[in-house]
Amino acid sequence: MIETLRASRRLVNSMLQELSSDRWNQATAAHLLNRAGFGGPPAAVKQLAGLGLAGAVDFLVDYEKIPDPTPNPDWAKPEPERMLHLQAVNRTGTPEEKRKLQQETQQLQRQRILELRGWWLARMARGPRPLQEKMALFWHGHFATSFEKVRDAYFMWRQNDIFRRLATGNWPLLLLEVGKDPAMLVWLDQAQSRREHPNENFAREVMELFTLGEGHYTEHDITEAARALTGWSLERQQQRYVYRPLLHDGGEKTIFGHSGHFDGDAFIELIVAQPPAAKFITAKIWNYFAGDMLAPELNEALAAHFRTNGNHFKPFLRALFRSEEFYSPEIVRNQVKSPVQWLVGTARMLECDLPPTLVSWGLTRQLGQDLFAPPNVKGWDGGVTWITTNTLLTRYNDAQSLVDGTVPPLTANDFGGKGAGNGQKAMKALQRLRIGGVSVEKILTPEEREHNPAILASLQNRLFQTDLKKNQQETMQAFLDAKTKMSDADIRTAIRLMMSTPEYQVT
């Protein structure tokens, strides 16, 4: 027994060794860029490879050193006057006035959330800090909050801003900021919690989904935690968090066996101190960036590292991206691209613009990842669940639209389902549009274009950073050889074909 424990301890200690420098090359650099960011063109991979492992990881992790001048949407601020007007009409307006205002508000919010989707996708596709955006996307899936209930684009932006600001920060601090932010207060009903009727929604989910996982707390812990959390409230006119002492239950609570006059802040502290907390969040981050947990000892090692570094994500991520395990054959090219990764990664690798927001949104939604509208508080399942027969065919067909710069076969439903009228209007507007598309001269040199094997090798390196299977290479070679005079359109179709493979769906 003691022997096995010792053996296990030795195993934990042998984990997270640094990747040996002779394994650092273009392929490992590409893997790092694909996972810690959204991939990039050959030049970006080459540049990263040139920095060495430690330099490359620092470049991605210490992103604060790179200025990101992206301005916020101009409406991303509280609007006390508009809120006041809303309240007044709701109190004293006629039914007709109320209805009209409700419609206007809804339209305004829909317009803003669409803009926000485009704003974020653009940051992912073109921004200078890919890891920060990749972590923001992780947190969005983790604290999965939907506009469908929150119904306020400013609140969704605020939450997104926290995810970005604290992307690689301190765990309890992030929990507190997210918990006390309007979007979460509305999403999990904390804003409605009162001393007399504590609402248990946030108390339950914060433990089950955000920090500990099922089995690491009791129903009694939930009830008591809900009491502790009372007082966390929403100031609707100023559109911000407020602590309301009158709503707070100041009595004694017992949570995880500890008794005291806990409030919400104290409860969050208690959670993070629970032994399963570090294992839970580090396993989820490992899964997001790497994939399967290779061994229980790896999770032990990740959790230990996280705790030793004061529950900070930055040193943890640095160790993760430098570890031998992150580059193991079980991990590399074994992750299904999420729809966002697929779209944004394609734009980055092919050096083309994202389609207009409405189209980008339609695409990601069609493929199962509607930003700011995850299916529920558990977020997206990810992994192989991204792939169904129809999402796969859709990816293959959308690839053609992306490389050609045409509007993909979207339907009114891809623009929100309910407002079919709006969807149809959007479709009509789109038919007049042409979108980015790939410029062939950007991605192939004139010399490469002269020789079909060179075209194939270049595209393969750009899209996969590895070789396709032999029969696939032969198929592509035959496709190119059959063209007597190679046009740009032919090259784009070749790219589309290479994207219409199982291989392109993984990274």
Added chain:
Amino acid sequence: MKNEITLQTRREFLRRTVLGSALTWTVPAFLADTFSALQAQAAASATQTVTGKDATILVVLQMAGGNDGLNTVVPYANDFYHRARPKLGLKAGDILKVSDDVGLHGALKGFKELYDNGQLSVIQGVGYPNPNRSHFRSTEIWQTASDSERIEKYGWLGRYFDNACAGAEPTVGVTIGSQLPEAFFAAKPRGICFNNPQNYRFMANGSATEESYKKLNELEMSGPGLTPDDGSGGMLNSGGSIAQLLAGMPMTGGRAIDFIARTALDAQHSSEEIRGVAARVQNQAEYPASPLAGSLKLVAKLIGGGLPTRVYYISQGGYDTHTNQIPTQQRLLQDLGDSVKAFVTDLTAQGNLSRVLVMTFSEFGRRVAENANGGTDHGAAAPMFMISQRVNAGLLGHYPSLAPQDLFQGDVKYNVDFRSVYAGVLENWLKTKSLPILGQQFPPLAVV
């Protein structure tokens, strides 16, 4: 039995692509034996399995937006009803009587005919404890069959596929629409969705592109996914594993690429199948011209074409009638009744009606009292409709009380948990145990 039905086309595929050529030198011997056995079985039962004539089919029809149950199945003789709805209340002359107390909305002529033929049942007062009045959340509760306080990751139909349809074709679940409903979410994603069969395909700008696409997506049976000593080997040795492997199920510890490669083949195969059926089978009834009727026409074709589908999912939107409810609901219910009636006529002509059960649901009913805008606000319990040749016809359950003291925050209380209806559908219609799917034992309602 279910494997016989669902495996057929996969066997056909195997014969064509694997047994045809590569088998002799790429697949280990023990596997080759199994393939041969499958092939023999398939040949023996080919006709029966192609049409799947004995399998029951469920068609789920979502009335999205929260249909006003009170003005659908109308308690026209009830004083509380008329007091709560001075403007919207329907009188005896506006409805189609089915009993001394209850009548169907006058627009539901199609449903009334089905009712009179003994092909329609009305389950009264269906809901769940602690009703949620958010469209989003209440729809989710219906789709995942969860308790009001609990979030479930997977849908009830997804769990049905996971539990009872291992090894099934991807077409075991078909949604007509552009988004897979949450009800289909599953640990092992299955089920396909499309608006128009013409879009459910690889769109190629030329035959060279089409040919190349097929070659690029050929399954390489010698790949790592089939070597018995890697992660997938254990699965190959367990019961039913060939079926699972070929059904494109994710393999724990397997490569993501293998799963995607199998899904790519499934996509190619089901795309050809569906487009073929849609082009070949003709509708045999006059349908109205509406999106709902369009969906039902397509479902009828797919049923007629013998797809191995167990669940079809379609929806009709627009029921969120906060303002000016009368004309909107009139139009929607008319469409509903006429479309479903045409669908039943079509299936009758096909000889398939006895295999099909249509079930309607809406995320909630509406408030008993009308609002000031000629509409109604979000409520709770409401009726469901079941349509089939073998349905337990008539009014099931009893009408919820409308007496003010019996309401909860202005809403009628449920007297049938919707999960009892699901349990009845699963056990009595789809012939599978409901407990592993619903997670709790609900008394199955005798729907058929």
